[in-house]
Amino acid sequence: MKDNPHQSHPQITARLRRAHGHLAKVIAMLEEQAPCSDIAQQLFAVEKAIVKAKRVLIHDHIDHCLSSDRESSGPDIEDFKTITKYL
Template identity: 75%
Template sequence: MPDHVHQSHPEITARLKRANGHLSKVIAMLEGQEPCVDIAQQLFAVEKAITNAKRILIHDHIDHCLSTEFNNGNSNTEDFKTITKYL
């Protein structure tokens, strides 16, 4: 069990559940031969929800994990470089 709590994880989970709902809708729309414009709109919603969830996760990691390490004199630039490649 991790020794730290990420307060952002419930929000991220909620965003990803919404993205999952949008993705299920996209699959149903494709199977139902719905208009491509409508499908593209739903795919955009999926993409946006995942992008926002990822952004929140990375910012949370930088704010809480890396800044704590830095403030404790444990500068971990490699971890910072690794997490920022996902932005």
């Protein structure tokens, strides 16, 4: 495994596993014809978990991969533009 400064990856993985569980629940609820309001609530949980995981990933990338104290001459502006379009 390569040296990785992304200490947030285990946290992101945990969030995505929770989202995966919520999504599996949504599918089961649809198959069981659960009330739409209950399904919507579970979908909301999936959405929030994914949005939070994405935000943490992007902020971590900015902090660790685009910081000006890297070995290069400065932060990679194109990489910054690319990653921030996903916010």
